[in-house]
Amino acid sequence: MQSFKIQPKIELADSLAEFCQEFQVGPGDLLFASRRTQQNYLQGLAQGAIIIDYRDFGSGEPTDTMVEGIAHALAGRDYKRVIAIGGGTILDVAKLFALQTILPVAKLFQQEIPPVKKCELILLPTTCGTGSEMTNISILSLTSLSTKLGLAHDALYADHAVLIPELLKDLPDRAFGASAIDALIHAMESFTSPRATAFTKMFSLQAMELIIKGFQDIVVQGRKARDKHLQDFLLASSYAGIAFGNAGCAAVHALSYPLGAAKHVPHGEANAVMLLPVYKLYQEKHYGGSLRDLCQYLAGLLGCQEMDVWLRLEDLLTGILSWKSLADYGVTKDELDAFADVVMNKQRRLMANNFVTLTRHDVEKIYGSLY
Known part of the structure; x- marks a missing residue:
């Protein structure tokens, strides 16, 4: 037998401001966004949200050590939704923070920890390549194994995938x-x-x-x-x-x-x-x-x-x-x-x-x- 699945609800918006207003982004939200996105699109928006720039935790593509650093920084802070605005790197990292248990990351990716979703996940791509907003996959470089591994599980599906062409305009x-x-x-x-x-x-x-x-x-x-x-x-x-x-x-x-x-x-x-x-x-x-x-x-x-x-x-x-x-x-x-x-x-x-x-x-x- 063959099967086919589209999990996220797909929505299109004209601007990030429209999205923030429609979804009432603010207190209770964990928001992943680069400083460039914050400066160019989020000024005056998302007041009260916890905002994370993963670049504060390392450079290059995402690694297990970056994710662990973010998890430690968020220890003791509560949030009800995870919202990520970014390329595949940011979206793949953000997916993990909608899970009940993230650490240790290597055990999660080697399937020694079962992924269980704990909160709503909303993904907004700023590149036109990864398709991560539509998939149940997160990919990290595991430093201990010197390679990338993918974790695929339905708990990683977004609840909403929001497409905003405006966010691609300043892509190098x-x-x-x-x-x-x-x-x-x-x-x-x-x-x-x-x-x-x-x-x-x-x-x-x-x-x-x-x-x-x-x-x-x-x-x-x-x-x-x-x-x-x-x-x-x-x-x-x-x-x-x-x-x-x-x-x-x-x-x-x-x-x-x-x-x-x-x-x-x-x-x-x-x-x-x-x-x-x-x-x-x-x-x-x-x-x-x-x-x-x-x-x-x-x-x-x-x-x-x-x-x-x-x-x-x-x-x-x-x-x-x-x-x-x-x-x-x-x-x-x-x-x-x-x-x-x-x-x-x-x-x-x-x-x-x-x-x-x-x-x-x-x-x-x-x-x-x-x-």
Whole structure:
């Protein structure tokens, strides 16, 4: 049997001020927001709320030590709702604070502590990539294990996902490009996942169309084209989040996690590095089924022949975001073996969703091609 689920209530607003008024944000709320968000959008709003900027507890992508630091800072303070305004980092961290028990974080992520929801959770994305507002997944770098792990449980679903295009306006170009490519990869990986259904594929296809058409417009017209597509990119990210929240991500994400954790490469950029080599290897091993359907669909969007899809997609994506070789990110050849260990031993949840089975040799081959 197949199943499909959309848990959060999805709402659209014109501004953060409208949201704060409608939801009466204030005392009793734990609000996660960066200082930039506080300065640009929250002035005079959310009076009486407990406001946390996770950057006060560390830099880079979220880790178990950051979460533990926030938990200790909040000890003894009560709140009835958790509201998070931010990118995937902030949303993934905030999800944990809607649970009854967070500490120790490593035990929670290794499923030694059952996740139990204790309060309402409201998520507002400020990027157009992670789709975290739609999923029951939180991803952290666990410092003790030197990799990222995902915790997937229905207790992590938001009660409300609120989409506000205004919040994307000041997103830096590289952050925009990385996050939007991440959403495209969510859509692609969920489409070719063996867990995909007719419902997830519908959301995957719509996400891909919105993202690729937006990218094509930006490549031709430049930054000015981005603003007119903000709602499209935000919707595409949520559509892709719905798709991969049900069908899962796969090897692109699994191979990107060691790079992101070891060299602090932003998540969407690390995924961009892995995307084409993974899909080219899929095609070498078996060209048929959902992979061929994907190539045919992308060919239509890109205006090219099936056989030229990966070349044309690379041309488009590198017009949005540049990336480097593994060596240029500071990876040593000795680390490639450790990266492969992490993928095969710690990322089985993701590798189970591959279009075809990838062996350790296949993983080593991909890393080697990128070095």
